[in-house]
Amino acid sequence: MNDSSHGFSTRAIHAGQEFDPTTGAIIPPIYQTSTFVQDGVGGLRGGYEYGRAGNPTRSSLETQLAALEGGKRALSFASGLAAEDALLRAVLQPGDHVVLGNDVYGGTHRLINRIHGAWGIRNTTVDLTDLDAARGALGTERTRVLWIETPSNPLMKISDVAALAELGRSVGALVVVDNTFASPALQQPLALGADVVVHSTTKYLGGHTDVIGGALVIDDEQLAEKVQFIQFAAGAVSAPLDAWLTTRGIKTLDVRMQRHSENAQALAERLVGHAGIDAVYYPGLPEHPGHELAARQMSRFGGMLSVALAGGAAAARRFAESTEIFQLAESLGGVESLIGYPSEMTHASVRGTELEVPDNVIRLSVGLEDVADLLADIDQALAR
Incomplete structure (x- = not known):
């Protein structure tokens, strides 16, 4: 049920949601556990060792998210900003430059400008609906990330993901799209040429105002491994109940x-x-x-x-x-x-x-x- 041959709603309901093989329960259980018993040293069941490294409930959500956005891998985080932070730390070094829209979510700008800025990351904000202005900003030395938010928050600007992705690729920048406002039900940034999709799953994906979470969907295995290592090392993972609530919300997205x-x-x-x-x-x-x-x-x-x-x-x-x-x-x-x-x-x-x-x-x-x-x-x- 995870491949793109199935329709969107079918994937939303079934991807990563196989019934429990022990009891036949149609809804997978919440694995509310911090650790996993090993069959001898290093004998991991299903690859699970410790809750920060992985949890079956979180894995189910990540499979579901990857299927909806058409990406190779998804990672579920404790919040949208935690997801953004892990991605930025995976791809940036002091002296690197980020281009982002001039009316992105305030928390995203605060993270890039004040937190990463203190560690030597430069940024330029520009009206991304103006392709000439975007091209000029991308010409800045060591531009590593182009950050797109469309529709934008709160002025609802619409940026051309395909055209901007082409501009980003021309300078070797990672093209990131915040798809929170549209959700994968309305917009598929990876299919339009983006490299990474970011979500505050708190919003439309969860959909019921009862959970905080974030996610990245990445179309490159090597980058996904780098981000996953940072997530594991720094610990910004979604809890099992939070992952389960998000999965439940996605089924009606x-x-x-x-x-x-x-x-x-x-x-x-x-x-x-x-x-x-x-x-x-x-x-x-x-x-x-x-x-x-x-x-x-x-x-x-x-x-x-x-x-x-x-x-x-x-x-x-x-x-x-x-x-x-x-x-x-x-x-x-x-x-x-x-x-x-x-x-x-x-x-x-x-x-x-x-x-x-x-x-x-x-x-x-x-x-x-x-x-x-x-x-x-x-x-x-x-x-x-």
């Missing part, structure tokens, strides 16, 4: 992403032209500058959208604090709808930099509730 996208499209269309809204950032709108590109490289447009309030920061804060079904909280991608104020929440760490999010922007993670209720909630909040 395809149908959830359909509903997320339908609801977000309806809200975006309702918000366009509203007197209180200056701009709606959603790639499913024909007027979005990345609409045609998104339609080519995504199967749907996703459940995330942002809006700029005409009344400025005060109106944005009031709007964020006035919804009833949309709950004011960080994170995204769960079955319930969330609303956030990026300037002071998810992107507070980049205030005062070129990545600063305008203070009149609100981000909506559109959930699976009845769309009529979501529309009514937005209407009443805007009326306030």
Whole structure:
């Protein structure tokens, strides 16, 4: 069930999910153990020795993730940032250079700029929707990584993965795509030419706002071995229960992403032209500058959208604090709808930099509730 001849939903449900051979339980058990008994010194059963090195529940999730993204290997981590950190440490040396989009997730920029920057890693942020600007930035000496996030967080910019991958390869850079907003149900970066896909599995993959996790899907065995060694040596692994919860969420990913996208499209269309809204950032709108590109490289447009309030920061804060079904909280991608104020929440760490999010922007993670209720909630909040 792990090969690409099966459809996406079939792989999501069955890859790495063989029934328990002892009892016939259709759902594989949670191997909630820290260590494994050996048949004599070095006689490992199934290759398992100690929970930091490997666990059957985590292995099942990794098989599932690799099957969904079409990669050779997947690794499951304690968080999305832990996954990013392990990858960066595997491929970078002091003096190396990273190119990344100028509105990436604030935590990614903080990790690269402040943590790895302190160890001599340089970075350039650039508008990756501008291929000429990207080409110029990639020309910097010792560029080793091109970091793409599409759709971007929170302004929903759409970057051309195939074109950027070609540019990255031309300078020998590893091409990494953060696929968290789209998920593999909507976008397949490895098929478009990327080398590595990164996820915060906390979001759409888990899908139920009850687990923290991250993952890398890598299309190169040698690189995967390097990253796995760093994961083992530094210990940023996902716990068995966290891996199991993520696997459970993935089994409904395809149908959830359909509903997320339908609801977000309806809200975006309702918000366009509203007197209180200056701009709606959603790639499913024909007027979005990345609409045609998104339609080519995504199967749907996703459940995330942002809006700029005409009344400025005060109106944005009031709007964020006035919804009833949309709950004011960080994170995204769960079955319930969330609303956030990026300037002071998810992107507070980049205030005062070129990545600063305008203070009149609100981000909506559109959930699976009845769309009529979501529309009514937005209407009443805007009326306030």
